Amino acid sequence: MEGLDLKTTVYLIRHAEAAGNIGGFFQGHTDSELTEKGYKQLEYLKERCKDIPFDIIYSSPLIRTIETAKAVNTYHNLPINTHEGLKEINGGVFEGELWEDLPRLFPEEYKLWEGKHYEFDIKDGESMREVYARMRDTITKIVDGNRGKTIGIVSHGCAIRNFLCYASGYPIEDLDRMGWSDNTAISCVEFDDQLNPNIVFKDDSGHLEEEFSTMAKQTWWK
DSSP states (O other): OTTSOOOEEEEEEEOOOBHHHHHTBOOTTSOOOBOHHHHHHHHHHHHHTTTSOOSEEEEOSSHHHHHHHHHHTTTTOOOEEEOGGGSOOOOGGGTTOBGGGHHHHSHHHHHHHHHOGGGOOOTTSOOHHHHHHHHHHHHHHHHHTTTTSEEEEEEOHHHHHHHHHHHTTOOGGGGGGSOOOOTTOEEEEEEOTTOOEEEEEEEEOTTSOGGGOSGGGOOTTO
16 A cells, blocks of 8 residues: 555565485586475475565475475465566586585686675676676566565575675675575565565574585585
């Protein structure tokens, strides 16, 4: 209604564990299947999402996000709207390569990935600045078209990290201040009627028992 301050709520959810998360290769746009543990994570996620009053659900079109969105939607029976703008970073020549081989194959680009994420740029792919702008613009447009609603959005680790950097009020140069979310972690962001974001909570994977956490068994993100 005109004159009312409509608050729009977004639940931003990272996909469940996929092959690239444990296989040691760069999976960006590579359409990896979920692992056995990933499907177990979804059992916890669907219960976590049961009482969230979603009005609409969006997902990246990749297999790992679509499967996750189906779990989010278990008790809601909503259409799942796919959006190209929610995809993971396009890793270009990194795609499908083993992480252990990247320093040898692409030393300069790998150095940026490890030390200055915000300066990362890659042949045949996207720069990190492009991902930041894409996620900012895509989610803002989704919110603008669904004002006053509760929106579920299923996306990817690097993509979500970029959006949360924006939602925190940070420029892309501060990306390395942001943490990484575990598989199926949830962040909640509220938008006012001026489309300004406010983070309610972020990177919450409390629904997972430790044995089903992906990052509990990894150290690269610390």
